[in-house]
Amino acid sequence: MSSDAVKKRKPKVIRSEAGAPETKRGRAEGDQDVRVYNEEVELEVRDPQQDYMLYKDTCAALAKLMEEIQELKAGGAKVQSVEIEERRTQCSVHFITLKKLNRLAHMRLKKGRDQTHEAKQRVDVLHLQLQNLLYEVMHLQKEIGKCLEFRSQHEEIELVSEEEFFQEAPAEISRPHVTRDDQHQLTLARLDWELEQRKRLAEQYKMSLARKEKIQKAIEQKREYLSSLQPGLQNIMQASLPVQEYLAIPFEHMQKQAEVARHLPPPLYVLLVQAGAYGQACDKNLSVSISGDVDEAKALSRPPEDSQDDESDSDAEEEQQNTKRRRATLGVQLDDKRKEMLRRHPLSLCVDLKCKDGSVLHLFFYYLMNLNILTVKTKVSTTTDLSGAVSAGELLNSESLLNCLYASDHGKETPNPANRYQFDKVGITTFGDYVSDLGHPFVWVQKLGGLQFSSGGAQSGLTGSALSASHMERTMKLLRGRLQARLALHKQFSSLEHSIIPVSSECQHLFPAKVVSGLVRWTTMSCQEFTELGFVQHVLKAGLVHETDLFFMATVERGTARLRAAVVMNPRYPEVAPLFSLSLHWKGERSGRTDDNLQAMESEVNVFRSELQGPRPGLQLLTNQIQRLCVCLDVYLETESQVCDGSEGPKEFPREKMCLRTARGPSRLKPFKYNHPQGFFSHR
């Protein structure tokens, strides 16, 4: 309708003016004084609720008017009647009101929309600002983070601690008045100081290097000088040979030996060195020498490539004969393997121990290469002829001479436990079968060569030369002692076999002047014969008899009484005393088990043996024991009480020994203890 036209004429909103809405409606064009009708101002004044009521009223009025008109029309009134016309004008007015109201509603709506839009704009602007600020904040935070993470290279340098720094650095660098407060300055100062120190040290390093170079050069020069001396020295040595011979210094000989010694296997070498050293230092009667084939020894140590060339040549020759040659039988092969396993090194050592009386103990030491053990063979050479004592046959037998030098070291088995496996491969059951050929593998021999096997008892933790040196002195002393003991026994035995008990003058005081009982027989026995005796079973049961012992039988007689003494002698005589077991045949058979007095006699020689040792080294123990047995038998027979068994007549053995009492104690023992120099017998 004409609302658009009204809108076109709408002027600008006048805000400052309170605005009276009822201004004259008229056609004012460009006239400032003309009052315009401002419907928008009117809008602010009117209440929407009222307008709504007005609208509803107007609609209701219209509806009513229409109704009336309808009625009137229905009533047959003319269209142009006044009432209808009146009502029609009223309707038109109402229509105009409705239009105004519609216009107002539209205007309100537009206003609302504008306001909303404006607010939204404002909000958008603020939002954008907010976003910008947030973005900036984030950016700044990242920057801060990066700054904080920054690791300057200076932190990787290790600086001296602050206290040290303040102490050492000179004042112009440390500037304590500044740096104590300011961390940054402090760090700078420290870095400065570090730099200076490093420069200084670098200087020192350069100088040291230069010095080292100089010294190196000097050493080189001196070395050249020394090597130039060598040919001159050789000439001098050659020239000195005749001088050596003239002065009898075997310098050259020792050199040659040292040369050969280079080809010795290590255990023999250790033994050579240690024995030689011991001989020089402590024992002038000990000498060591090397014997054997040096070339073979050299051949052993030659690398296998050389021999391969030879082999290929010989192989070619052999191939031609191959068809003729038969393959060796299995037995022979095994035999060869055994021989190979038991092979000895071509070089051997010979150690000679000389004694004061001129007899020499020769020891030959061999090294079994595959078994890694040393063996020894012995030989005794004496100045006098040693025949004549039948019972002494075993004494100097080279097989048994060195038996049990140390307790239970009988040398029949190899001390190296690894050999067991090697033996199994080639079918050797015991090493004992080969001992007579190859020598005895005693444990002390291994120790002298510096070989220690874990099967031994106490481990000393020493090996090699230290082990050898720790055993050398004792072993040599034992060897010498053994030889002397055996030689002494030899002499004693030849005397005993002639029924003479050799008692030296130092031991005369142990026995009375007159001893009537005498030794009539002295024989040797085998182990078998010994164990079959009836009166030695107690010794066997006590475990005091071993296979390596020597067994003898002494027979002492006086009148009709015959005393048999079975002797067990340990190879370590006289360290271990011989053990006597007695059996008396006189008016019946009695032994130490049945007769307490015979047991007392056994005690006299077995238990109180320290009295009978004689002068050191106690080699007269056996003969003194036998002499004491004779004395005790005298006492026993003479103190036998006169029994009333119906036989009259004088006693067979008149009392000659002086005794204070003939019986003492519950077992009524006889007095067997001889007192010197009073010469009477008493009880223990």
Added chain:
Amino acid sequence: MGPVELLHMSVFSQSFSPCGRFLAAGNNYGEIAVFSLSAALSPDASEASQKPILNFTAHDGPVFSLLSTDTHLLSAGNGEISAWSWAELIKKSTKAAWTRKPSYETSLEIPEINAMIINPKDNSLIVGGGDNNIHIMDMETGIFKSVLKGHTDYIHCLCFKEREEEILSGGEDGAVRIWDARTNRPVHCIEVFKYEECARPQFGKWISCLATDSDWMLCGGGPSLSLWHLRSMSPTSVFPLPGCQREAVFYQDLIMSVGEGPHVSHCLHGGTVKAQIPCTPSSLNTLALNLKNSEHRVMTVGGSSHQIDVFTNFSYRAFSLSF
């Protein structure tokens, strides 16, 4: 003690402790060993419990006699008597409580002491030994108050009759002498070897063992072991044992004796030998019965061996203690 010394050892004396749980034994080297019977008899006994808990040298010469009082062990060495407190011994302390020597006349050889007994009535110790005399010592003061002389050769064994207060002594001279303990005077002298039924001239005349039980007396040695009735002073039974007996005891209705030969002989009063139980030593010197303790009621014998046989059932050897 090496193996050779052990081989030549002889055990001469034994004594049980007052509580009956320990055994002390003396040997010819002058050592005394204390064994714990409770350990050796317990069900989990081992080899180690058969060894002595304490072994020390008590005297120079052999220990021929051991005797236990209520608190002490008395041991006799060469002419001296030492006392050891049992409580100390069990704690393994070897300090002697006291040592006394009877006064001897000769000075050339110190005589041994072969037998010791206690007279409970006046608390005195009676010893006999190598000087042919019996010495009586008062236990409280330690003074030797009297000497009984009469034997012509050394004394082997002593015995005490409580009811009549009489001392019996047997010696090498073959005589059994009876002394009155109150008056110290000899009452009787029996020379056993003069009786034909007992005498064994092929051995000798010495008397080495004596035992009494009210009116009965056992004696033996060179002559056969015989049972005597003291009232009538005559032998009623003679035991046909082959060797010379060294110790005999009355036990219930049996007589047990040891001597030469490796066995313990059980005999009846009538004169028969009921049994001979074999032992390890080849001849025996001492027999002891532990009657003080009913738990450890054993018999132990020792002789010419380093082992002491223990019999829990008196008919056979159970095990051996060894020095």
